Amino acid sequence: MGRTSDARVKILSAARSLIELRGYSALGVAEICKAAGVPKGSFYYFFASKEALALAVIDEHWTGQRSTWERILSGDAAPLDRLRRLFEETGAGQLAGQRSCGSVSGCLFGNLTLEMSNQTESVRTRLQEIFEAQAALVEAVVTEALERREVTVTDTREAARSVVAQLEGQVLFAKLYNNTRRLDSLWTNCLALLGARTAGEVTVGT
Amino acid sequence: MGRTSDARVKILSAARSLIELRGYSALGVAEICKAAGVPKGSFYYFFASKEALALAVIDEHWTGQRSTWERILSGDAAPLDRLRRLFEETGAGQLAGQRSCGSVSGCLFGNLTLEMSNQTESVRTRLQEIFEAQAALVEAVVTEALERREVTVTDTREAARSVVAQLEGQVLFAKLYNNTRRLDSLWTNCLALLGARTAGEVTVGT
The missing domain is CATH 1.10.357.10 (Tetracycline Repressor, domain 2)
Structure with missing residues (x-):
């Protein structure tokens, strides 16, 4: 659980920075995961969709x-x-x-x-x-x-x-x-x- | 010139509607041309880039x-x-x-x-x-x-x-x-x- 909770925080933090920088629409899940340094599978473990992340x-x-x-x-x-x-x-x-x-x-x-x-x-x-x-x-x-x-x-x-x-x-x-x-x-x-x-x-x- | 000027107006009008609907970042040139009903070549005849269009x-x-x-x-x-x-x-x-x-x-x-x-x-x-x-x-x-x-x-x-x-x-x-x-x-x-x-x-x- 330690690692996965950490991944959630990392995704949220990366998404927040990217949204502030470039807005929401132009972002892709792959880009968010790359910035967060977590595998794409982690994203869908925590968030049902990009909208849920927003x-x-x-x-x-x-x-x-x-x-x-x-x-x-x-x-x-x-x-x-x-x-x-x-x-x-x-x-x-x-x-x-x-x-x-x-x-x-x-x-x-x-x-x-x-x-x-x-x-x-x-x-x-x-x-x-x-x-x-x-x-x-x-x-x-x-x-x-x-x-x-x-x-x-x-x-x-x-x-x-x-x-x-x-x-x-x-x-x-x-x-x-x-x-x-x-x-x-x-x-x-x-x-x-x-x-x-x-x-x-x-x-x-x- | 008649047709091309018309194409410019169509591209501008389609871009304006799409930007109002979904913002700028998420739009692609192909989508704008499709909505405007003009070939992609027309776009680059009138606009150097998506930024120039904006x-x-x-x-x-x-x-x-x-x-x-x-x-x-x-x-x-x-x-x-x-x-x-x-x-x-x-x-x-x-x-x-x-x-x-x-x-x-x-x-x-x-x-x-x-x-x-x-x-x-x-x-x-x-x-x-x-x-x-x-x-x-x-x-x-x-x-x-x-x-x-x-x-x-x-x-x-x-x-x-x-x-x-x-x-x-x-x-x-x-x-x-x-x-x-x-x-x-x-x-x-x-x-x-x-x-x-x-x-x-x-x-x-x-």
């Missing part, structure tokens, strides 16, 4: 990201400070990725949404669940901020979705321009989207 | 979209009304696409950014130019609105980029959820991002 890559990434988001967003700091922290850590994570592999890889979920969501219903459904879970985590913080009268939204879920949409849009540009400075405006934009009272006259571009 | 598809799409954006954003209406019109037409366009092919196809440029920008420098450069051109078109309207004291931004280009980022993020979700209602919040979010004075207490979710 779902496993998504789930593994979300498990890690969800725990990071929960840690940041459920701390003792003031709700808006926690939200700010989320953007700072997102920027730091993209910068670390750029330093290690030369280019900003962007958001795995956003990448796969645009590449796969119209082709593979199982992947679409999983990504929908993940983005709703992200919106729910942000919404909880927005609700707290609303109770403290620090923001002025009337539909907290819709506001949270807009914050996540702004994040996805700016991460897309950070990837396109290979420049994480594109993420610097996230916090000011978030305050604007939430009608944050603490923002005063602060609007985007300030 | 650039031609991008350029053709941008030529059409730029003229639409220019028409909408340079009209006689008040600047913020023109911006609102841009979002309405974007939503209408995505809805028409969904009705004709069953699914929201999203933004071709955003799709290709996430799929190709880290693989093909020529495509990355072209897409960067297009998104900067979009930001410039939006910026011109924001500048007019600023002169009329209808918005409160301090960096008009940065504000325009944030508006385009919000558009890309929401179009991504419209595609993922196959639901153009995701675009309904664009206008309110735009007002919030621009610190629009006409927005009063309007914030996202209202």
